Every structure is written in C-alpha cells, then in structure tokens.
Amino acid sequence: MQRVFIFGILICLVILALLSLYDIHPIEDDENQITVSVVIDGNSVDxxxxxxATIQEVIKDIDLPPNIDYEALNLNQVLFHRDVITLPVITVKQKVSINTASVEDLVDVPxxxxxxxxxIVLYRSEIGQFQTLEDLMNVKGIGSKKFEKIKDLICL
Known part of the structure; x- marks a missing residue:
C-alpha cells in the first residue's frame, strides 16, 4: 500500500513538472482579439x-469602394489571427469600337x-463604317450566336 502511495506522489510530481514547462496564465482581454489584414486595391488595412469572425463581420465597418466583387467572396468564411483577405474588384473593360479598332484590338474581344x-477591318474599308451594331452580322464569320456573345463588348 505504501508503494502505491509513493508511486501516486511520483506521478503527481511528474505531472507538475511537465505543467511547469508551459507558460500557463489566465487569458487576458487582448488575447480575445485577432488581427486580420484586408487588402483593397493594393492597400492593406489591419x-x-x-x-x-467572418469576412462579412470584418468588412462591415470598413469604407469600401463601390466596385468590390462580393460574388467572388465567401462572406461566411471564418477568419483566424493574421489572415489576409484580398477583396477583389470588378474591372470594367472598355468596349471596342468596331468602326475604329485595329485588328489587334478586335482580337482582344473574346x-x-x-x-x-x-x-471586320476589310468590311470597313470596302463597305464603310458600321451604322448599327447589328451590321456586324454582315461580316463573314459573325452570325447571330457570335453577335449575341460579343454585343455587350463592342460599340460603334
């Protein structure tokens, strides 16, 4: 019985020695906060x-530009200390003029x-400038399906 008692005391001492290796202290208020970085158009805000907290909770109090692409974000994503959130912006491409664009500019249109x-350039030189966007369907290789895909990307 005495051996069991001594063995129990030794185990307690070993446990206490192991616990002393860790810096155990009560959680302070500043440890109940995390810091995340929000990157907007190359500028970072801590x-x-x-x-x-979620992305939605973090960005609600930040003055954001109107061109943030919220659909590209998972607003319910949980954040952790030192996470970096890069907010995507909606980029608006300039429409390409079918009356003045070069071959290189026209190729940029998906x-x-x-x-x-x-x-298109040959049509312009032989027939003249396009009067309506729909006139583009007179060009060989552009049917109604292709025109529907590109009509929002072009202008006169």
Missing part, C-alpha cells in the same frame, strides 16, 4: 476583431479571332 478581326 482590423482587430473577435476570434472566429470570340473574335484573327481571321474575323481582319474580315
């Missing part, structure tokens, strides 16, 4: 918030390849 771009 935000202190509660642990397990759905218009080099041959079609050259056909």
């Amino acid at each position: 935000v202190e918030t509660e642990p397990f 759905g218009i390849g080099p041959a079609t771009a050259e056909a």
Whole structure:
C-alpha cells in the first residue's frame, strides 16, 4: 500500500513538472482579439476583431469602394489571427469600337479571332463604317450566336 502511495506522489510530481514547462496564465482581454489584414486595391488595412469572425463581420465597418466583387467572396468564411483577405474588384473593360479598332484590338474581344478581326477591318474599308451594331452580322464569320456573345463588348 505504501508503494502505491509513493508511486501516486511520483506521478503527481511528474505531472507538475511537465505543467511547469508551459507558460500557463489566465487569458487576458487582448488575447480575445485577432488581427486580420484586408487588402483593397493594393492597400492593406489591419482590423482587430473577435476570434472566429467572418469576412462579412470584418468588412462591415470598413469604407469600401463601390466596385468590390462580393460574388467572388465567401462572406461566411471564418477568419483566424493574421489572415489576409484580398477583396477583389470588378474591372470594367472598355468596349471596342468596331468602326475604329485595329485588328489587334478586335482580337482582344473574346470570340473574335484573327481571321474575323481582319474580315471586320476589310468590311470597313470596302463597305464603310458600321451604322448599327447589328451590321456586324454582315461580316463573314459573325452570325447571330457570335453577335449575341460579343454585343455587350463592342460599340460603334
């Protein structure tokens, strides 16, 4: 019985020795906050918030530009200390003028390849400038389906 008692005391001492290796102290108030960085258009803002806050909770008090692409974000994503959130912005491409664009500019329009771009420029030089966007369907290689895909990307 005495051996069991001594063995129990030894185990307690070993446990106490192991616990002393860790810096155990009560949680202070500043440890109940996390810091996350929010990057907007290349500029970073540090935000202190509660642990397990979501992106939506963090960005609600930040003055954000109107071109943030919220659909590209998971607003319910839980954040952790030192996380970095990069807020995507909606980029608006300039419309390409079918009356003045070069072959290189026309090729930048999704759905218009080099041959079609050259056909558009050739049409302009032979027939003249386009009077309506729909006139583009007179160019070989541009049917109604292709026109529907590109009509929001072009202008006169």
